[in-house]
Structures are given as structure tokens and as C-alpha cells.
Amino acid sequence: MTSEIDSAALLSRASQLIDLARKAGADAADAVVVRSRAHSVSVRLGKVEGTESSESDDFSLRVFVGNRVASVSANPGFDLNALAERAVAMAKVSPEDPFACLADGADLAKSYPDLELFDPTEVSTEQLREAALATEAAALAVSGVTNSSGAGASAGMGGLVLVTSHGFSGHYMGSRFGRSVSVIAGEGTGMERDYDFDSRLYFADLDAAEEIGRRAGERVVKRLNPRQVPTGKNVTVVFDPRVARGFVGHIAGAINGASVARKTSFLRDKMGQQVLKAGLSITDDPLIVRGPSSRPFDGEGVSGKRLVMIEDGVLKSWFLSTATAREIGGGLKTNGRGVRGGTSVSPASTNLALEPGDISPEELIRSVGAGFYVTELIGQGVNMITGEYSRGATGFWIENGELTFAVSEVTIASNLKDMFMRVTPANDIDRDFGIAAPTLAIEGMTLAGR
Template sequence: MSGISPLDLLSDLVADARKAGAEAADAVLIDSASLSVGLRLGALERLERAESGDVGLRVLIGRRQAFVSSSDRSKAALAELVERAVAMARAIPEDPYCGLADPADLARDFPDLDVCDPDEPAAETLIDMVRAAEDAARAVSGVTNSEGAEAGWGRSGVAIVASNGFSHAYAVTSSSLSVSVLAGTSAQGMERDYDYSSAVFLADLREAEEIGHEAGRRAVRRLGARKVATRQVPVIFDPRVARGLLSSLAGAINGAGVARGTSFLKDKLGEAIFARGVRVVDDPHRRRGLRSRPCDGEGIATRTRAIVEDGVLTSWLLDLRSARQLGMRSTGHASRGTSSPPSPSASNFYLEAGPVTPAEMIHDISEGFYITDLSGQGVNGVTGDYSRGASGFWIKGGELAFPVNEVTVAGNLKDMFLNLTPASDLVLRHGIDAPTLRIDGLMVAGR
């Protein structure tokens, strides 16, 4: 069916599903293209370009729904798609919470979010970037080897049409550049570190030389790392790892988990989960935001929300299904692919900056731990228990004293959130962001 627009193709598909017996239906089309390069020790190791396209159809008959997807857009394939979807919907068990959005809740105005870079970069452009990044990293004194540099670009076009009257299409792009190097020797010990940048527009990436130099500097300053004795101390989370705590929060307030009763925050709506003054924002309308979107995956209008206001949890992240389970309204957080039901997810999610600088935050710590890297997946979303491998720097007398590795940081996220203090250095770079964070009283387990 070449030559037909995505919205027209989906409109015909939804109409055909209705004719075949579906009481309601929606369809999603996603076309993607990507370009990636990888280089190590000056030699090009990977150059790939890929394109893909997929069409997904959801049909509803009563309280039954079925999903079918296909990469074949021929007339015969789409007819078979409709036939299979309707047959499946008649056979599967009922879901009392499924259904399309009420037309009154659909997005009507779509803000210009500037989330699509109109120009695809040439492969040579990405190759020049990775070469410059790796060269800058290897030029740092003490760097002895490289794990390589990578750059990528991607574009996705999304179209959604539903029988409730919703119809919209938009496109998003992303670009990235990263480099990872090793410092030291086998005799003295070796350390690895990295740096990276990601953005909607290629031109908004940090300079390749800056990324490379920072990766090299980080690796070298980790040389001579050692364990410390087990103790309970104030812990500082560098912004690079602090955003992981925000990811844990986003998971804990995901409506699907809350409805199942599998979140450690399931009973905390309307209660203080952070200290007073702490504010967490979800902003789907940030211009050139990596997770910005003009509407959610079910056509619901999106808006900026203070998820945490003055320390109090004010909202879950809800799609239609989880909202119905909880007796609430969708918050416009549905995301979806072509072959599975919508599910809630955060957009541009960040913890607002506090009043003190990172240096001021560290200044009064006689002994503590500054974390620059975390490993392992030791976060229990049901209980909030937190235990992860960590490396970074020991703090003595308010200053970074020496590098530390092979330790574990442990606590419980409910207590960690309540005792969290944000610094003033928030930079919105990744889609989920946080400033430097201080949490007192965490257990650091070493020797």
C-alpha cells in the first residue's frame, strides 16, 4: 500500500476492523531509521544503518481485547491482520478495565515540542565525532587503553488512529555520543570510566573533545582505589548516578504496579515521602526533551505535573487501564508499541535543584562517601530495599580524599527519600535527571 499516508492507512485499518465485528479499535504505526558507528583504538569497528516499520491493531469486543502486529503493509496482509485480531478478541477472557479513551479526554491541541531533527547525519560526521572523542580521551595522561567510542542517530515516526475519533502523527529523533577508556597498568591496577551525551538534535550534543577528555580524566582519577571499613556515613550521589534514584521513584509510582499492590509506595499517595521543599516534576512538553510527547499513547492530553510537591506525593503515573483499576482518571502517561497493551511511563522526569552547591553540601562531612558509579540491580520495588555495588571517592574533612571501589551501599528507599537533600546543580540532559544528592545515614559495606 505504498503512497498512502500513515494516518490514512490506519484509518482504513480501524474502519475495516469495525466492519469485521470490532466494537472499537485503535491502530499504531511506527517507522524507524537508525545510524550507528563504533570505533576502537582509531579503527572503525562498526557502521550500521537500519530501517524498520510495524503496524499494530487493537480490537475490542465487549470487555475483550486483542493485539496483532505486522511489518507487512500489503492489502492482503492487513486484511489478515483484521481477521486474526477479531477472532482472538472473541476467544480470550474478559478484561474489565480495558477500553479506549472517552472522546472528551482526547488531546485536541498538540504543542510544537521541536523533538525532530530534520537532518539525518552522514556516516562520516559520526565517524569524525567518535574519532575526536576517543583521541581526546587517549590523550589524557595515564590513559592506557580504550574500550571504544560510539555514536548513534535515530528517528521514529509515530501515528495513532482510534475509533473514538483520535488521529495524530508525529516524529522524534535522538542522537548520542559516548567513549570509555582504561587507565593504569596490570601491575599498578587498572580502572575504567566513561562519559556520554545524548540529545534530540545532533547539534545539541556536548563537544566530542569535551566528552573524551572527561572520560579520560574520570578514569585516571580512579587509580589507586581501595576498600574502606564498613560504617554508616553521609553519602553523596553524583548527578550521573543520582538519576537512578529518580528512576526507582518513577517505577514505584507506576500505576500498573500500584494497582497490583507491588509498589513500596502503594499506600503513600497524599503523604510526605520526601523532606519539605523537595519537588519532582514530570514535563512532557519540554522543548527538545528526550522524553517529550504531544499526547500519550492512548490519545490523552498531556501536561506538566508536580508529582511531588513540598515533599508530598501528589499523583501516580496512570494509563487508562491502571486508572480504572484504581478508580481514578488517566494522567496521560500511557506509552505503547505495536504488539502489546499500553502501559504507564514517565516523560521528562526530574527532581528540582536545591539551594546549596555540591561543595557546600560536602563541606561539613567529616567522613563520607561520594558515589560516581553504581553496579548491580539490587533494588526491590516491593519493599524498597536498596543494595548496590558502588565506587567513587571517600570524603574526609569536607573534601574528596581518595578513590574507593568494591563497596556496597545499602538502605531502604522510603528512608532514603525522606532523608534526601538536593544540591543546586541540576542539568536537564537525559529525560530522567537529578542534581547532586546527599543522603545521611546510609550503610557503606566494605572490608
């Protein structure tokens, strides 16, 4: 892979699109190229099941005529003039949108840093095949593992080229490498399934295939012979980091400006109020060098900066794009969190983290005494309008501060408003994921068992 594949040519083509859109009658416009290159290999039980490769440069042109906006997309090789004229014609007959606009010129990045997001390492199909096979073999070698659901390895790159009619022109590329495996332990009705994976920007940073496989095998064997536990209230539930990342994702969704504007967030009226347990903070930083979700500028050409979204439990910021900030009102401006999704821009987090506490996960579990340690959640029982939370769960029972027997077929329930106020973090945060969270203990949940 190379990071500069036709970047200059793509920037030139996008600039031409902007000029032609203006000549066709657009008051303002931006052009985006979202590029991707990827290849992967999947195996099962020692045999290759599939090899896939993909490559694309997807162009999008967004034009504004007064308060009317339209967007069109095309693949390489399209007629620039025809695309520009079509977009402007569509905009002229579109309904008015009082909030849609380009970012203000004053907010645009005048320069942007090299965040070292691209690793040019070439990984052959044969190397991917060997890694996938090694990952699966290591998992199957764990005593008690009886079958495989498959393993895979992948390598890819992606990036963004953006040009706007009021002066911004920029591009960046990022790489991504991954390995994963899913295996089964037990027989018949006593079978259990689990998985492990790793995903990194730099190939050399990937966990060894054998390590990923071993972890997957050990995880699934521990889940054998699960029990149900009695229904109870005021149960302390501990989320392992994998599950905790999803929990922090719910926080991100609740403080997304798009949800606030649509009035679909249960935190929409909570700005400046305590929404998380005192002492806890949520940070978001797009400028971390080699960060998993870093970007030098957003989908509108705005440079973001590190934000403390929730500080000492108090809500300080929404995730905002330009249009979302205008829709919410109150003098808000974009904070560089706009993400291109097809032909639209919506706000989203970057490198998001619930900052860790001071105690180890082992100490946190000991402090619980008796409770439920969750390793996997099932179902989609989260209502982001009310905060109601109800999920199927599997994991391990905590007794006398230790993990004991496996537990399955239970449901945990509460309200996210209450859960946010009762959460205690450990210190084992892993920042190699776009959403980072340590082990979390949440008091006062309801557990429905037998």
C-alpha cells in the same frame, strides 16, 4: 532525515485498519505505527569496528469485542483486511479483561503543540566515523589512559502514528544524536574503566567529541589506586548527578500506577502522605519544547500536562494510563502517561525531575564533612516491593569536606523509604536527560567495606 516520511500514507493506512476492524466485528480499535530510522558507527583503537543502519515501520492493531481484547502486529506490506479479521477473531476467544479499553473520547487531544522534537540535520556515516574517532582519540590523549573499550556515534529518528476508532488521529516525530566512549586506565589488576557520553535531540546541541573524550579520560584516571574503607553505619552518601538520575528512577518506579495496581510498589498505600523529605518536589512535564522525553500526546491520544507528582514531600499523583487508572479504581482517570510498548499501553514518566536545592554541589560536599561520594553503582539490589536497597559502589572518600582518594569494592545499603526522607539536593540539575537530578546527599546509610 525528513520528518514527514509518508506520514499521510501511514495515517491513511491506520485509518483503513480501524474501519476494517469495525466491519469485522470490533466494538472499538486503535492502530499504531511506531517508526524508526537509525545509523551508527563504532570504533576501537582508531579502527572502525562496525557500521549499522536500521529502518522500520511497525504496525500494531488493538481491537476490543466487549471486554475482550487482542492485539496483532505486522510489517509494511501486510494485507489490511486479513490483519483486521485475524485480530477480531483472536479477541472473540480471548479471556475478558475488565480494565482494558480505549481512552474516553473526552480525554483525547483535540489539538496538540509542535514541541520542536525533530532536527532534520543529515549526518553522514563519514561524519559519525570522524566523531567516534575524535572522541576516542581525545580520551586516549589523557595522561594515564592505557586502553579503549571503544567509542561510538549515532543518529536516528523515531515517532508515532496513532488512529483510534473514536476520533483521534495524530502523529509526531523526534530525532536523537549521540556520542560515547569507554576507556581504561592502569595496568594488570590495577586497571579501572569509566565512560562518558552525550545524547541530544538536536545535532548542534551535542557536546564536542573532544570534550566527551576528555571527560571520560579524566574520570577514569581519577579512579586509579582505589582503597577500601571501614564498614560504618550512619554514613552520608553523596550521589553524583549520573548516579542520582538512577535514584530518581526508583522514585518513578514506586509511583507508577502499574506497580500500584499490581501491589509491587512499597509506596502503594502512601497517596496523600509524606514520602519525600519536606521541601522537595518531583515534577513531570511532557510538554517541554525540545525536552528529551517530550511528547505532544501519549500512546492513547491523550495530552498530558505538567504534574507535580510529589509536592513538598507529599505524594500527589501516580503515573496513569486509562486501563491502569480503572484497575486502581477510586475514580482515577488517565493523566496522559500511557506509553505504547509493542501491543500494550503502560504508564511511564516523561521529563521527570527531582527539583534542585539552593546550594552548589561543592557546598553540599563541604557540609557533609566525612562521607562517600558515589560515581558508579553495581548490581541490581533494589527490592521495589519492600524498598530494601543494597548496591555495590565506587567513588571517592569525602574528608574535611573535600573529595580525597578513590574508593572501590564497597556496598551501600538502606531502605528507599528512609533514603527518600533523608535526601538533600544541590542546585546543579541538568535537564537534558529524561530523568533529571542534581547532586544528592543521603544521610544515614550503611557502608560495608573492609
